[in-house]
């Protein structure tokens with residue numbers, strides 16, 4: 453695989469120089485992207501030298517090159533995983549045919565919509581996280597935040613490349629619009645709900661990267677199966693970066709739990725008020741944050757019954773998570789799947805055609821993956837001797853999209869009246885008071901090797917450097 457030439461204006465491994473029109477279009481978009489970064493990227497960070505990972509090629513050795521970089525000068529580039537010649541379509545009605553190197557006219561609108569929706573999440577999360585640098589709990593964490601931010605920026609580049617290269621004029625217009633929508637904006641919001649929520653503090657950030665970036669993983673895994681080969685190849689490379697984002701989330705929450713449990717043991721108490729007075733986040737508050745971010749993320753998978761999902765699969769646009777590992781005919785006509793319905797005020801399973809349930813199939817894969825994360829957090833708690841377990845709320849809890857949006861369900865899966873639900877919501881979701889308390893802990897700690905009192909240090913540093921390495925030079 454050829455290494456990327458960083459002397460080029462737009463680093464790439466797609467031989468951009470051979471397509472002058474495309475190159476020029478992207479070079480026109482580039483300054484608008486940088487303007488967006490300066491306006492909506494990490495606040496107050498533009499002069500910092502940050503110890504960042506930059507891909508130099510897409511093979512395993514090449515994409516983990518570390519150096520100090522000023523973020524506005526980060527070399528956002530276009531990297532596709534290598535082409536596999538003669539790749540075949542391996543699911544849907546076109547199974548066995550050659551994969552598409554160009555967009556088939558009849559799938560153009562759907563492919564564009566999928567790429568735009570994915571692309572929109574990338575700058576959205578940068579916008580959601582843009583104030584967090586001001587309250588970083590350590591220099592190490594600050595660096596990780598910035599790493600995620602530049603990579604989300606690169607994921608935007610990846611989708612914009614596809615739009616410019618394959619969708620002509622409307623692709624270019626969509627690429628512009630990706631820089632104009634704003635997370636949480638009333639008039640011009642980002643496309644998906646969870647990407648318009650605020651990420652006001654670092655506990656929210658860790659939950660977001662644990663759960664919402666994990667949604668990203670599942671969406672990208674499904675798109676990595678696409679019959680549209682350039683989409684499959686670009687998402688495969690994005691997944692290598694996504695793994696680090698989820699690591700930051702999982703390890704971040706884990707370190708919060710560690711610190712809280714240490715203080716619980718020191719003070720021999722589980723009284724939230726005493727723990728808060730001691731400057732750590734009580735475990736029930738962590739659970740409420742978890743409930744919020746998990747349920748909001750579940751909605752990202754879309755309606756449980758969806759004719760779009762059926763179309764995307766049947767036409768070969770979007771596969772399932774680990775498509776090849778499914779032991780079936782990969783066409784799914786005539787198969788069925790159980791979704792959760794509401795009947796006489798109760799949750800009741802109902803069988804629907806598998807093709808229409810593919811959002812739910814992907815959501816259930818995500819749920820399984822999330823269970824693993826909770827178990828690792830609980831192990832961490834267990835090791836400190838504290839008797840407390842985190843739990844994933846029921847799939848029907850606090851849902852806004854699909855059948856379950858019409859029902860009020862407790863985290864344990866009990867169907868409630870709206871009034872019962874509202875009376876208990878403060879026990880289940882972060883309250884104003886919770887958020888205000890967590891916000892009160894957020895203060896900037898950025899001397900190398902120092903950590904805020906509410907979070908334990910990580911076990912190891914980045915790129916084999918010590919924890920007190922100077923990950924960010926403020927200049």
Ligand SMILES: [Fe+2]
Pocket residue numbers: 574603604607668
């Ligand atoms: Fe991303």
Ligand SMILES: [Fe+2]
Pocket residue numbers: 604665668694697
């Ligand atoms: Fe991500």
